[in-house]
Amino acid sequence: MPVLTTDRLRLDELTDADLDDVAAMVADPAVMRFYPAPLDRTGAQRLIDRNRARYTELGFGLWAVRTHAGEFVGDCGLTMQHVDGRDEVEVGYHLRTAAQGHGYAAEAARACVQHAHQRGIERVVAIVDHENLSSQRVALRAGLLLESVLDHGGRSTHLYATTVEGPGPDE
Template sequence: MECFSTTRLSAERLHQGHLADLVELHLDHEVSRYLGGVRSPEATKTYLLANMAHWDRHGFGLWVLRTRAGEFAGRAGLRHVVVEGAEDVEIAYAFRRAMWGQGLASEISAALVDIGHAQLKLPSLVGLASVENRASRRVLEKSGFTLERNAVYRGEDVVVYRLLMASR
Protein backbone atom coordinates (compact mmCIF):
# COMPACT_ATOMS: atom_id res chain seq x y z
CA MET A 1 0.00 0.00 0.00
CA GLU A 2 1.84 3.03 -1.30
CA CYS A 3 -0.54 5.64 0.12
CA PHE A 4 -3.46 5.88 2.51
CA SER A 5 -5.24 8.54 4.50
CA THR A 6 -6.95 9.04 7.82
CA THR A 7 -9.36 11.75 8.86
CA ARG A 8 -6.60 14.37 9.19
CA LEU A 9 -3.49 12.83 7.62
CA SER A 10 -2.28 11.52 4.31
CA ALA A 11 0.48 8.91 4.21
CA GLU A 12 2.93 8.34 1.36
CA ARG A 13 5.49 5.56 1.05
CA LEU A 14 8.91 6.77 2.13
CA HIS A 15 11.20 7.86 -0.73
CA GLN A 16 14.32 9.95 -1.40
CA GLY A 17 12.30 13.14 -1.77
CA HIS A 18 11.45 12.99 1.93
CA LEU A 19 15.04 13.41 3.12
CA ALA A 20 14.83 17.14 3.97
CA ASP A 21 11.67 16.66 6.06
CA LEU A 22 13.21 13.72 7.92
CA VAL A 23 16.43 15.63 8.57
CA GLU A 24 14.42 18.45 10.13
CA LEU A 25 12.46 15.97 12.25
CA HIS A 26 15.54 14.08 13.43
CA LEU A 27 17.48 17.25 14.29
CA ASP A 28 14.84 18.30 16.83
CA HIS A 29 16.16 17.32 20.26
CA GLU A 30 12.70 17.03 21.83
CA VAL A 31 11.38 14.81 19.03
CA SER A 32 14.51 12.64 19.00
CA ARG A 33 15.04 12.18 22.72
CA TYR A 34 13.14 8.87 22.72
CA LEU A 35 14.35 7.83 19.25
CA GLY A 36 17.97 7.22 20.14
CA GLY A 37 18.97 10.89 20.09
CA VAL A 38 19.44 13.54 17.44
CA ARG A 39 20.53 12.18 14.07
CA SER A 40 22.88 14.04 11.77
CA PRO A 41 21.80 14.62 8.16
CA GLU A 42 24.17 11.79 7.13
CA ALA A 43 22.67 9.42 9.72
CA THR A 44 19.17 10.37 8.56
CA LYS A 45 20.13 9.60 4.95
CA THR A 46 21.34 6.15 6.08
CA TYR A 47 18.08 5.73 8.03
CA LEU A 48 16.06 6.69 4.93
CA LEU A 49 17.94 4.23 2.70
CA ALA A 50 17.54 1.40 5.24
CA ASN A 51 13.81 2.06 5.52
CA MET A 52 13.41 2.22 1.74
CA ALA A 53 15.17 -1.15 1.54
CA HIS A 54 12.72 -2.48 4.16
CA TRP A 55 9.88 -1.62 1.75
CA ASP A 56 11.64 -3.49 -1.06
CA ARG A 57 12.15 -6.59 1.12
CA HIS A 58 8.80 -6.74 2.88
CA GLY A 59 6.26 -4.73 0.88
CA PHE A 60 5.54 -2.38 3.77
CA GLY A 61 7.44 0.02 5.99
CA LEU A 62 7.38 3.69 6.89
CA TRP A 63 5.20 6.39 5.40
CA VAL A 64 5.69 10.16 5.54
CA LEU A 65 2.67 11.91 7.01
CA ARG A 66 1.19 15.20 5.88
CA THR A 67 -1.76 17.21 7.08
CA ARG A 68 -4.69 17.73 4.73
CA ALA A 69 -3.13 21.14 3.94
CA GLY A 70 0.08 19.36 2.81
CA GLU A 71 2.24 20.30 5.81
CA PHE A 72 4.83 17.73 6.86
CA ALA A 73 3.57 16.16 10.10
CA GLY A 74 5.95 13.26 10.74
CA ARG A 75 6.47 9.64 9.85
CA ALA A 76 4.89 6.36 10.88
CA GLY A 77 4.71 2.76 9.81
CA LEU A 78 5.18 -0.91 10.37
CA ARG A 79 8.61 -2.49 10.34
CA HIS A 80 10.41 -5.65 11.28
CA VAL A 81 12.43 -5.49 14.50
CA VAL A 82 14.43 -7.97 16.54
CA VAL A 83 14.18 -7.39 20.27
CA GLU A 84 16.35 -9.60 22.46
CA GLY A 85 16.44 -12.27 19.76
CA ALA A 86 12.71 -12.27 19.01
CA GLU A 87 11.45 -11.11 15.60
CA ASP A 88 8.32 -8.98 15.50
CA VAL A 89 6.62 -6.27 13.47
CA GLU A 90 6.61 -2.92 15.24
CA ILE A 91 4.20 -0.02 14.97
CA ALA A 92 6.26 3.19 14.87
CA TYR A 93 5.44 6.89 14.75
CA ALA A 94 7.15 10.24 15.29
CA PHE A 95 5.63 13.67 14.82
CA ARG A 96 6.96 17.21 14.56
CA ARG A 97 6.63 19.03 17.86
CA ALA A 98 4.06 21.40 16.37
CA MET A 99 1.78 18.37 15.85
CA TRP A 100 1.93 17.06 19.42
CA GLY A 101 -1.15 16.98 21.62
CA GLN A 102 -3.68 16.77 18.78
CA GLY A 103 -4.40 13.04 18.88
CA LEU A 104 -2.58 12.38 15.59
CA ALA A 105 -0.50 9.53 17.05
CA SER A 106 -3.67 7.74 18.15
CA GLU A 107 -5.23 8.36 14.74
CA ILE A 108 -2.29 6.95 12.80
CA SER A 109 -1.88 4.09 15.26
CA ALA A 110 -5.45 2.95 14.59
CA ALA A 111 -4.81 3.06 10.84
CA LEU A 112 -1.57 1.08 11.17
CA VAL A 113 -3.26 -1.56 13.32
CA ASP A 114 -5.96 -1.91 10.63
CA ILE A 115 -3.31 -2.32 7.91
CA GLY A 116 -1.44 -4.90 9.98
CA HIS A 117 -4.62 -6.85 10.65
CA ALA A 118 -6.75 -6.56 7.52
CA GLN A 119 -4.13 -6.29 4.78
CA LEU A 120 -0.95 -7.89 6.10
CA LYS A 121 -2.73 -10.56 8.19
CA LEU A 122 -0.12 -10.26 10.95
CA PRO A 123 -0.73 -12.38 14.07
CA SER A 124 0.37 -9.51 16.32
CA LEU A 125 2.09 -6.15 16.47
CA VAL A 126 4.45 -4.77 19.05
CA GLY A 127 4.98 -1.22 20.18
CA LEU A 128 8.31 -0.24 21.70
CA ALA A 129 8.56 2.80 23.92
CA SER A 130 11.21 4.24 26.15
CA VAL A 131 10.32 3.50 29.76
CA GLU A 132 10.02 7.27 30.37
CA ASN A 133 7.95 8.05 27.26
CA ARG A 134 4.54 8.29 28.90
CA ALA A 135 2.86 9.88 25.87
CA SER A 136 3.81 7.02 23.54
CA ARG A 137 2.84 4.45 26.14
CA ARG A 138 -0.62 6.07 26.45
CA VAL A 139 -1.08 5.95 22.67
CA LEU A 140 -0.25 2.24 22.63
CA GLU A 141 -2.61 1.52 25.52
CA LYS A 142 -5.45 3.50 23.92
CA SER A 143 -4.83 1.52 20.72
CA GLY A 144 -5.44 -1.78 22.53
CA PHE A 145 -1.84 -2.84 23.15
CA THR A 146 -1.01 -4.43 26.50
CA LEU A 147 2.25 -4.22 28.37
CA GLU A 148 4.19 -7.42 27.80
CA ARG A 149 7.64 -6.87 29.29
CA ASN A 150 10.67 -4.67 29.80
CA ALA A 151 13.54 -5.14 27.36
CA VAL A 152 16.71 -3.58 26.03
CA TYR A 153 16.56 -2.41 22.42
CA ARG A 154 19.55 -0.75 20.73
CA GLY A 155 21.11 -0.26 24.15
CA GLU A 156 18.08 1.51 25.65
CA ASP A 157 15.60 0.37 28.29
CA VAL A 158 12.20 0.01 26.66
CA VAL A 159 8.81 -1.46 27.37
CA VAL A 160 7.30 -3.86 24.87
CA TYR A 161 3.57 -3.67 24.28
CA ARG A 162 1.74 -6.26 22.18
CA LEU A 163 -1.56 -6.39 20.34
CA LEU A 164 -2.77 -9.86 19.36
CA MET A 165 -4.75 -9.51 16.15
CA ALA A 166 -7.00 -12.46 17.05
CA SER A 167 -8.36 -10.35 19.92
CA ARG A 168 -9.57 -7.66 17.51
Template sequence: MELDDLDDMAALLGDPEVMSFYPAPKSRAESLDWIERMQLGYAEHGHALWIIETHDGAFIGDCGITWQSYNAVPVREVGYHVRGDQQRKGYATEAALACVELFRQEFAPGVLTAIIHPDNGASRGVAENLGMTHIADDHAHPWIVRTVMGMDVSPV
Protein backbone atom coordinates in the same frame (compact mmCIF):
# COMPACT_ATOMS: atom_id res chain seq x y z
CA MET B 1 9.12 8.09 2.06
CA GLU B 2 11.24 9.39 -0.79
CA LEU B 3 14.64 11.04 -1.10
CA ASP B 4 12.92 14.39 -1.64
CA ASP B 5 11.57 14.08 1.93
CA LEU B 6 15.12 14.55 3.26
CA ASP B 7 14.72 18.17 4.38
CA ASP B 8 11.59 17.36 6.41
CA MET B 9 12.99 14.11 7.79
CA ALA B 10 16.33 15.70 8.73
CA ALA B 11 14.45 18.43 10.62
CA LEU B 12 12.26 15.83 12.36
CA LEU B 13 15.00 13.34 13.25
CA GLY B 14 17.45 16.13 14.11
CA ASP B 15 15.06 17.74 16.59
CA PRO B 16 16.28 17.13 20.16
CA GLU B 17 12.69 17.24 21.48
CA VAL B 18 11.40 14.64 19.01
CA MET B 19 14.44 12.43 19.55
CA SER B 20 14.67 12.90 23.33
CA PHE B 21 14.17 9.16 23.96
CA TYR B 22 16.83 8.11 21.43
CA PRO B 23 20.55 8.12 22.22
CA ALA B 24 20.93 11.32 20.15
CA PRO B 25 19.24 13.33 17.40
CA LYS B 26 20.20 12.23 13.90
CA SER B 27 22.39 14.13 11.47
CA ARG B 28 21.34 14.88 7.89
CA ALA B 29 23.45 11.93 6.69
CA GLU B 30 21.80 9.64 9.26
CA SER B 31 18.40 10.93 8.13
CA LEU B 32 19.29 10.02 4.55
CA ASP B 33 20.26 6.54 5.76
CA TRP B 34 16.90 6.37 7.59
CA ILE B 35 15.03 7.11 4.34
CA GLU B 36 17.10 4.53 2.46
CA ARG B 37 16.33 1.90 5.13
CA MET B 38 12.62 2.67 4.80
CA GLN B 39 12.85 2.24 1.02
CA LEU B 40 14.57 -1.11 1.56
CA GLY B 41 11.75 -2.09 3.92
CA TYR B 42 9.18 -1.29 1.23
CA ALA B 43 11.11 -3.37 -1.31
CA GLU B 44 11.78 -6.36 0.96
CA HIS B 45 8.66 -6.48 3.15
CA GLY B 46 6.07 -4.20 1.55
CA HIS B 47 6.04 -1.94 4.58
CA ALA B 48 8.16 0.50 6.59
CA LEU B 49 7.54 4.02 7.89
CA TRP B 50 5.56 6.40 5.70
CA ILE B 51 5.28 10.18 5.76
CA ILE B 52 2.38 11.64 7.77
CA GLU B 53 0.85 14.76 6.22
CA THR B 54 -2.20 16.88 6.93
CA HIS B 55 -5.02 16.91 4.37
CA ASP B 56 -3.46 20.02 2.84
CA GLY B 57 -0.05 18.34 2.49
CA ALA B 58 1.82 19.81 5.48
CA PHE B 59 4.52 17.48 6.84
CA ILE B 60 3.71 16.09 10.30
CA GLY B 61 6.14 13.17 10.76
CA ASP B 62 6.36 9.48 9.98
CA CYS B 63 4.55 6.33 11.01
CA GLY B 64 4.43 2.74 9.86
CA ILE B 65 5.23 -0.89 10.46
CA THR B 66 8.83 -2.11 10.60
CA TRP B 67 10.61 -5.28 11.64
CA GLN B 68 12.24 -4.83 15.05
CA SER B 69 13.22 -7.21 17.81
CA TYR B 70 13.02 -7.45 21.55
CA ASN B 71 15.04 -9.95 23.55
CA ALA B 72 16.17 -11.41 20.18
CA VAL B 73 12.56 -12.07 19.08
CA PRO B 74 11.73 -10.55 15.66
CA VAL B 75 8.41 -8.68 15.65
CA ARG B 76 6.48 -6.24 13.53
CA GLU B 77 6.32 -2.91 15.32
CA VAL B 78 4.25 0.20 14.74
CA GLY B 79 6.46 3.25 15.12
CA TYR B 80 5.83 6.97 14.88
CA HIS B 81 7.61 10.32 15.13
CA VAL B 82 5.69 13.61 15.09
CA ARG B 83 7.05 17.16 14.84
CA GLY B 84 7.25 18.78 18.26
CA ASP B 85 4.80 21.55 17.35
CA GLN B 86 2.26 18.95 16.16
CA GLN B 87 2.40 16.56 19.12
CA ARG B 88 -0.65 15.90 21.33
CA LYS B 89 -3.06 16.59 18.47
CA GLY B 90 -3.92 12.96 17.73
CA TYR B 91 -1.80 12.59 14.60
CA ALA B 92 0.30 9.68 15.91
CA THR B 93 -2.80 7.82 17.10
CA GLU B 94 -4.64 8.40 13.81
CA ALA B 95 -1.69 7.22 11.73
CA ALA B 96 -0.97 4.25 14.02
CA LEU B 97 -4.63 3.16 13.88
CA ALA B 98 -4.31 3.05 10.09
CA CYS B 99 -1.25 0.82 10.58
CA VAL B 100 -3.26 -1.52 12.84
CA GLU B 101 -5.83 -1.85 10.05
CA LEU B 102 -3.09 -2.51 7.49
CA PHE B 103 -1.64 -5.17 9.81
CA ARG B 104 -5.12 -6.70 10.19
CA GLN B 105 -5.58 -6.89 6.41
CA GLU B 106 -2.08 -8.07 5.50
CA PHE B 107 -0.58 -10.00 8.42
CA ALA B 108 -3.30 -11.10 10.87
CA PRO B 109 -3.58 -13.13 12.88
CA GLY B 110 -0.54 -11.97 14.76
CA VAL B 111 0.91 -9.68 17.39
CA LEU B 112 1.67 -6.05 16.61
CA THR B 113 4.05 -4.34 19.02
CA ALA B 114 5.35 -0.92 20.02
CA ILE B 115 8.78 -0.86 21.69
CA ILE B 116 8.98 2.23 23.87
CA HIS B 117 11.47 4.01 26.11
CA PRO B 118 10.10 3.54 29.66
CA ASP B 119 9.95 7.30 30.27
CA ASN B 120 8.06 8.09 27.05
CA GLY B 121 4.56 8.44 28.45
CA ALA B 122 3.18 10.06 25.29
CA SER B 123 4.26 7.14 23.12
CA ARG B 124 2.89 4.68 25.63
CA GLY B 125 -0.38 6.62 25.54
CA VAL B 126 -0.56 6.19 21.76
CA ALA B 127 0.05 2.44 22.14
CA GLU B 128 -2.68 2.21 24.79
CA ASN B 129 -5.05 4.16 22.51
CA LEU B 130 -4.50 1.40 19.94
CA GLY B 131 -5.50 -1.24 22.50
CA MET B 132 -1.98 -2.39 23.36
CA THR B 133 -0.93 -3.56 26.80
CA HIS B 134 2.47 -4.22 28.37
CA ILE B 135 3.64 -7.65 27.18
CA ALA B 136 7.37 -7.68 27.99
CA ASP B 137 10.48 -5.76 28.91
CA ASP B 138 13.27 -5.64 26.34
CA HIS B 139 16.72 -6.28 27.83
CA ALA B 140 18.58 -6.30 24.50
CA HIS B 141 20.39 -3.01 25.11
CA PRO B 142 22.85 -2.63 27.99
CA TRP B 143 21.93 1.01 28.63
CA ILE B 144 18.14 0.69 28.89
CA VAL B 145 15.28 -1.71 29.49
CA ARG B 146 12.57 -0.81 26.97
CA THR B 147 8.84 -1.38 27.44
CA VAL B 148 7.20 -3.69 24.90
CA MET B 149 3.53 -3.01 24.30
CA GLY B 150 1.54 -5.36 22.12
CA MET B 151 -1.82 -6.55 20.91
CA ASP B 152 -3.23 -9.62 19.23
CA VAL B 153 -4.69 -8.63 15.88
CA SER B 154 -7.35 -10.86 14.34
CA PRO B 155 -8.18 -10.98 10.63
CA VAL B 156 -11.05 -8.95 9.22
Protein backbone atom coordinates in the same frame (compact mmCIF):
# COMPACT_ATOMS: atom_id res chain seq x y z
CA MET C 1 -1.71 7.00 -4.24
CA PRO C 2 -1.23 7.09 -0.47
CA VAL C 3 -0.49 3.82 1.33
CA LEU C 4 -3.09 4.67 3.97
CA THR C 5 -5.52 7.45 4.77
CA THR C 6 -7.32 8.38 7.98
CA ASP C 7 -9.80 11.13 8.82
CA ARG C 8 -7.06 13.74 9.09
CA LEU C 9 -3.93 12.14 7.67
CA ARG C 10 -2.36 10.45 4.68
CA LEU C 11 0.60 8.08 4.82
CA ASP C 12 2.86 7.82 1.77
CA GLU C 13 6.12 6.08 1.01
CA LEU C 14 9.09 8.27 1.94
CA THR C 15 11.01 9.67 -1.05
CA ASP C 16 14.07 11.87 -1.45
CA ALA C 17 11.66 14.81 -1.75
CA ASP C 18 10.95 14.35 1.99
CA LEU C 19 14.58 14.94 2.97
CA ASP C 20 14.15 18.55 4.19
CA ASP C 21 11.14 17.62 6.35
CA VAL C 22 12.71 14.46 7.74
CA ALA C 23 16.06 16.16 8.38
CA ALA C 24 14.40 18.98 10.34
CA MET C 25 12.47 16.45 12.46
CA VAL C 26 15.37 14.12 13.31
CA ALA C 27 17.72 17.03 14.08
CA ASP C 28 15.40 18.00 16.95
CA PRO C 29 16.79 16.68 20.28
CA ALA C 30 13.25 16.56 21.74
CA VAL C 31 12.07 14.18 19.01
CA MET C 32 15.23 12.07 19.41
CA ARG C 33 15.25 12.05 23.21
CA PHE C 34 14.86 8.27 23.41
CA TYR C 35 17.38 7.55 20.64
CA PRO C 36 21.19 7.64 20.87
CA ALA C 37 21.44 11.13 19.31
CA PRO C 38 19.78 13.50 16.86
CA LEU C 39 20.61 12.78 13.20
CA ASP C 40 22.26 15.10 10.70
CA ARG C 41 21.17 15.39 7.06
CA THR C 42 23.17 12.32 6.10
CA GLY C 43 21.43 10.36 8.86
CA ALA C 44 18.06 11.59 7.59
CA GLN C 45 18.91 10.45 4.05
CA ARG C 46 19.94 7.04 5.45
CA LEU C 47 16.60 6.81 7.26
CA ILE C 48 14.77 7.43 3.97
CA ASP C 49 17.00 4.93 2.13
CA ARG C 50 16.51 2.28 4.84
CA ASN C 51 12.75 2.61 4.63
CA ARG C 52 12.75 2.50 0.83
CA ALA C 53 14.68 -0.79 1.09
CA ARG C 54 12.07 -2.06 3.58
CA TYR C 55 9.21 -1.25 1.14
CA THR C 56 10.94 -3.43 -1.44
CA GLU C 57 11.91 -6.27 0.90
CA LEU C 58 8.92 -6.39 3.24
CA GLY C 59 6.18 -4.35 1.61
CA PHE C 60 6.13 -2.01 4.60
CA GLY C 61 8.29 0.43 6.54
CA LEU C 62 7.95 3.84 8.14
CA TRP C 63 5.81 6.08 5.94
CA ALA C 64 5.64 9.88 5.70
CA VAL C 65 2.62 11.27 7.56
CA ARG C 66 0.94 14.46 6.32
CA THR C 67 -2.32 16.19 6.98
CA HIS C 68 -4.74 16.24 4.05
CA ALA C 69 -3.69 19.90 3.60
CA GLY C 70 -0.14 18.65 2.98
CA GLU C 71 1.57 19.64 6.25
CA PHE C 72 4.38 17.21 7.15
CA VAL C 73 3.57 15.75 10.56
CA GLY C 74 6.19 13.01 10.92
CA ASP C 75 6.53 9.33 10.19
CA CYS C 76 4.64 6.25 11.25
CA GLY C 77 4.65 2.69 10.05
CA LEU C 78 5.70 -0.90 10.49
CA THR C 79 9.22 -2.29 10.87
CA MET C 80 10.80 -5.58 11.92
CA GLN C 81 12.50 -5.46 15.33
CA HIS C 82 14.34 -8.07 17.38
CA VAL C 83 13.15 -7.92 20.96
CA ASP C 84 13.19 -10.40 23.82
CA GLY C 85 14.76 -13.07 21.58
CA ARG C 86 12.25 -12.90 18.74
CA ASP C 87 11.45 -11.01 15.57
CA GLU C 88 8.39 -8.79 15.87
CA VAL C 89 6.50 -6.36 13.65
CA GLU C 90 6.60 -3.02 15.43
CA VAL C 91 4.43 0.03 14.89
CA GLY C 92 6.66 3.10 15.19
CA TYR C 93 5.91 6.84 15.17
CA HIS C 94 7.84 10.10 15.34
CA LEU C 95 6.17 13.49 15.16
CA ARG C 96 7.60 16.97 14.59
CA THR C 97 7.46 18.78 17.90
CA ALA C 98 5.09 21.37 16.40
CA ALA C 99 2.68 18.60 15.31
CA GLN C 100 2.48 16.87 18.70
CA GLY C 101 -0.46 17.11 21.05
CA HIS C 102 -3.18 16.63 18.41
CA GLY C 103 -3.55 12.85 18.61
CA TYR C 104 -2.01 12.39 15.15
CA ALA C 105 0.36 9.62 16.29
CA ALA C 106 -2.46 7.49 17.71
CA GLU C 107 -4.58 8.07 14.58
CA ALA C 108 -1.74 7.04 12.28
CA ALA C 109 -0.65 4.12 14.49
CA ARG C 110 -4.20 2.72 14.61
CA ALA C 111 -4.34 2.76 10.81
CA CYS C 112 -0.96 0.99 10.61
CA VAL C 113 -2.09 -1.74 13.03
CA GLN C 114 -5.28 -2.27 11.00
CA HIS C 115 -3.16 -2.40 7.83
CA ALA C 116 -0.96 -5.08 9.41
CA HIS C 117 -4.02 -7.12 10.36
CA GLN C 118 -5.36 -6.80 6.80
CA ARG C 119 -2.06 -8.25 5.58
CA GLY C 120 -2.48 -11.22 7.92
CA ILE C 121 -0.06 -9.95 10.57
CA GLU C 122 -1.95 -10.60 13.80
CA ARG C 123 0.68 -9.53 16.31
CA VAL C 124 2.05 -5.98 16.25
CA VAL C 125 4.17 -4.62 19.10
CA ALA C 126 5.45 -1.26 20.30
CA ILE C 127 8.76 -1.16 22.15
CA VAL C 128 8.67 1.91 24.38
CA ASP C 129 11.15 3.31 26.89
CA HIS C 130 9.70 3.28 30.40
CA GLU C 131 10.09 7.08 30.60
CA ASN C 132 8.38 7.75 27.24
CA LEU C 133 4.92 8.32 28.67
CA SER C 134 3.37 9.99 25.61
CA SER C 135 4.45 7.05 23.42
CA GLN C 136 2.98 4.61 25.94
CA ARG C 137 -0.34 6.48 25.68
CA VAL C 138 -0.15 6.35 21.90
CA ALA C 139 0.42 2.57 21.99
CA LEU C 140 -2.63 2.12 24.22
CA ARG C 141 -4.76 4.38 22.05
CA ALA C 142 -3.68 2.38 19.00
CA GLY C 143 -5.21 -0.69 20.66
CA LEU C 144 -2.11 -2.33 22.11
CA LEU C 145 -1.83 -3.64 25.67
CA LEU C 146 1.16 -3.76 27.99
CA GLU C 147 2.58 -7.30 27.80
CA SER C 148 5.86 -7.10 29.71
CA VAL C 149 8.60 -4.88 31.06
CA LEU C 150 12.03 -5.97 29.90
CA ASP C 151 15.58 -4.85 29.36
CA HIS C 152 16.10 -3.64 25.79
CA GLY C 153 19.49 -2.15 24.94
CA GLY C 154 20.19 -1.59 28.64
CA ARG C 155 16.97 0.40 29.21
CA SER C 156 13.87 -0.61 31.08
CA THR C 157 11.37 -0.96 28.25
CA HIS C 158 7.64 -1.56 28.00
CA LEU C 159 6.54 -4.10 25.40
CA TYR C 160 3.02 -3.37 24.15
CA ALA C 161 1.30 -5.86 21.85
CA THR C 162 -1.97 -6.42 20.01
CA THR C 163 -2.07 -10.07 21.05
CA VAL C 164 -0.74 -10.34 24.57
CA GLU C 165 0.95 -13.62 25.41
CA GLY C 166 0.89 -14.90 28.96
CA PRO C 167 3.73 -16.80 30.60
CA GLY C 168 4.45 -20.22 29.09
CA PRO C 169 3.60 -23.47 30.91
CA ASP C 170 7.05 -23.70 32.58
CA GLU C 171 7.11 -20.13 33.83
